[in-house]
Amino acid sequence: MEFETYKGFNIWGHAILQQEEVMQPERYAASGTITKGTKLIEASGILGFFDADDDAQLAGLDWARAWIDNHA
Incomplete structure (x- = not known):
């Protein structure tokens, strides 16, 4: 699991x-x-399937950033 802070949110x-x-x-x-x-x-629900765990985690972070950009 990858974690970061983005625009005051934890993602x-x-x-x-x-x-x-x-x-x-x-x-x-x-x-x-x-x-x-x-x-x-x-x-989110399932965003997609990946061969590497790092790629899957990055997709989750990308989704979270996009959600914040469009809703916050």
């Missing part, structure tokens, strides 16, 4: 390991979360 990018078949390569679902203080502001 997280999540990488959720997906294992549909044990013999297949690992894949990660991306999601994002936005909080301010202790209050949940918004959480």
Whole structure:
């Protein structure tokens, strides 16, 4: 999980390991979360699937930044 502060909000990018078949390569679902203080502001659903956990986390952070830019 990656965390940063953006325009006064706390944002997280999540990488959720997906294992549909044990013999297949690992894949990660991306999601994002936005909080301010202790209050949940918004959480995404699954944003997409990625081969690397870092890519999934970055997609979650990108989504959170875009949400803030359009709603705050």
